[in-house]
Amino acid sequence: MAATALDATTLAAVDAVREDVARLHRELVRYGLVVWTGGNVSGRVPGADLFVIKPSGVDYDELTPERMIVCDLDGAVVPGTAGSEASPSSDTAAHAYVYRHMPEVGGVVHTHSTYATAWAARGEEIPCVLTAMADEFGGPIPVGPFAIIGDDSIGRGIVETLREHRSRAVLMQNHGPFTIGRTARDAVKAAVMVEDVARTVHLAREAGPLIPIAPTDIDRLHERYQHVYGQRPGTQQGDR
């Protein structure tokens, strides 16, 4: 297929997202969210109808920026760009669907992290019984429908479920967590956090009944965490 010429501004933006997405895959490994090649990160290219995602089934150690794959918002690989000769992640159509239908989303992550995926295997939402959940997700972690890998159905399930929720994580039934964020890093943070709360709530329930948090308290915690916690946006390394 004929190579697509990207202008210099777009190329620079693509290169920055390639660096980011390649580096963020190492965070999945660092936090123990993936085994073998079973998870993926993508990032939207600012100012262009493009996103960057990893090649399918390649070892995390080998995921360099040049091997990342540039796709349009229909999930088609942009011909002639670095990495375009390889097959993109098997979840590319799902990521593309999210970018098309949720313009505020700048990053998407999928893993099979153990505890979150165990809740997905039961098709059970994680109840909001921790202040950390209220902070980060503003309520329970919802379950999305069972969907076959490879076409739009996972993406549709993610969008339809998360549109109704403050949560940035959805447990796709029988599959695992998908998370979204303002940036790829933000989506990776949600993937780390969803596994953490999935584990804690699982262990708590093994030991006794769970104590719900009142909806008004969930709202207050979420509001504070989203607007007051931490440092001002843009002042920290890695805010991109």
Ligand SMILES: O=C(CO)[C@@H](O)[C@@H](O)COP(=O)(O)O
């Ligand atoms: O869940 C699946 C396939 O069953 C994929 O998300 C996972 O194996 C990662 O695939 P990719 O290496 O991104 O193609």
